[in-house]
Amino acid sequence: MPTRSRIIPLLACLALACLALFPGPLAAQDSGIQPILQAHREAIEKSSRKTIGAAIDAIASSGLPQAQAVLESWQAKEMYQRKSDGLFFRGTSGTGPAIRLFDYDSGAEIGELATAELDQVKPNSGVRGLIGAALVRFQLSDPDPDRRRAALDAIARDAEPSHLAALAASIAGEPDAAIKAAKERTLRLLTIRFSDAENERVAAIRSFKGDIGVDARATLNPLLATKVMFSATSPAGNVAHEVDPGGAELSVPAAHALMVTAGAAPAIPTAEERKAALIAHIDGGRVGGVPIGQLNTQTARDRAYAALAKDGLVPPFAPEMEAAEAVKTGRFWALYDEPSAAVTEAARETLGSISTTVAVNQALDLTLDALSLASIYFLAAIGLAITFGVMGVINMAHGEFIMMGAYTGYVIQQIIPDYTVSILVAIPVAFAVTFGAGVAMERLVIRWLYHRPLETLLATFGISIALQQLAKNIFGTQARPLTAPAWLDGAWQLNDVVGISYIRIAIFVLALVFLAIYLWIMNRTRLGLETRAVTQNPKMAGSMGINPDRVNMLTFGLGSGIAGIAGVAIGLFAKVTSELGQDYIVQSFMTVVVGGVGNVWGTLAGATLIGFLQKGIEWLNPSNTLAAQTYMIVFIIIFIQFRPRGIIALKGRAAGD
Structure with missing residues (x-):
């Protein structure tokens, strides 16, 4: 049997091991974060938003590296208090119902305790919000740039005076230029709101002159309340x-x-x-x-x-x-409400300059919207510029060719699920479909009605109604989706005021492409030469070996095919229904007539005029778009009275035909 002298040291070693594994009050650290937690023990246990502020501030301002870990575990409800001595630990799930404990100061694992021997500190949402605000000062200097950005976003949502010093201290060591610029901007905003130095506030306010950011206006406007x-x-x-x-x-x-x-x-x-x-x-x-x-x-x-x-x-x-x-x-x-006259005067001057800048940017945004609308009208009217402007055929079914192109794009998307590929395929297929429909219409109806405008109008109007009903029978009355590719989602946002969707940009580019194609066809190809010859003098063209019937057929098909491509583009942002074409037929005719019949540059000018006019009227009366279209039609009627040949009139023999 072991002697007494050997048993006593053994028991002492066991006692020391137990103290190391489960330190009691006598083994508690005299330095580190634990004394701070114990000093505010009662407030932490109570976890009341009204009384917890001092405890959170004490931890956050302690300067200890473990302060962030304490706040994060507290916010995540991973803080536990040992009932036997009141010490706080970070806890995670252990074996069974036990909790594995970790020391805050050393980070070492203490061991496991049953849940009955622990109290979990459960902060409510208000306390978690206060902890989150305190954590921001640590997150601003976090090595992870995403966490630094998240901290800036948190400050923007719920800024506090305590953030001012923490943010200022984090700027000098910020390695990311974009994040540093965001920090500097946020610092100026916080200076305006929370700084006690009037000169600093005035300087920060004046630094935002001409700045159209929503955050700047949101900070300055309350100063003038x-x-x-x-x-x-x-x-x-x-x-x-x-x-x-x-x-x-x-x-x-x-x-x-x-x-x-x-x-x-x-x-x-x-x-x-x-x-x-x-x-x-x-x-x-x-x-x-x-x-x-x-x-x-x-x-x-x-x-x-x-x-x-x-x-x-x-x-x-x-x-x-x-x-x-x-x-x-x-x-x-x-x-x-702001007591400082210097601050309110600086805010008034700065907001005045911001208002001027915003007005300029709103005018630019309105211009982009007008150009976007003009490109849509031009794309819809360029086919009509051929059939009506060049051939003189009043085709009331032109809108239905646009509708056919949009439905063609929808059918292609049902076959090809990849939206990018389906759109690229839909453009030539829509051209082929509507080209064929235009050729068939010209051969069966239009060819017998040349130089008979009233009969042409009535016949094409009847075809328009028939095509609409056919579309309803095939596709139903509900709108069909024509989905744009993912790379066309969203908008190109220049700033908080000026922006334009990528779909509108794509349509603008497409309109320019088809303008170039039209000019190339009419000026650089045999079909264009023959079309111009037949348009000016069909008998003389026939005597020169040109077949006027064939030229008319191909020209009408070309105009119809371009309308089909326009339908694919328009269908990306408009509802694809059987009435789609009716929304653009009137504007298409107005575009061609106002611009100048028979001149593609006139069509472009007419589309631009109508686009700017409609957007301008909508800006003056934004709640009533129908009134905008009515005023636009009235203006165009008055315009034609003074310039019946349009903006760019034909010259020479063709102008008198």
């Missing part, structure tokens, strides 16, 4: 201006209420209060000497009330001295 007060003389404080009652800033009742509150005017009894006073002073069937039976008009009731007021029985009231009269004797002032 005002409240209205009554005062017989100019009040102390940062006065914005004197206010006249009755305007948008201060209504007459509100002005009178301010005077009543200040004791500068008597309260005017309401009609209900006066009625209750009359009822309360009925005496022998009379009120103020007026028989009750005669109190059937407001004038009689006012007379009775005035009699009671004369006797001092009710508050005075005279109908001619209501609130509008009372407020004439008062003076009202708008005072800035």
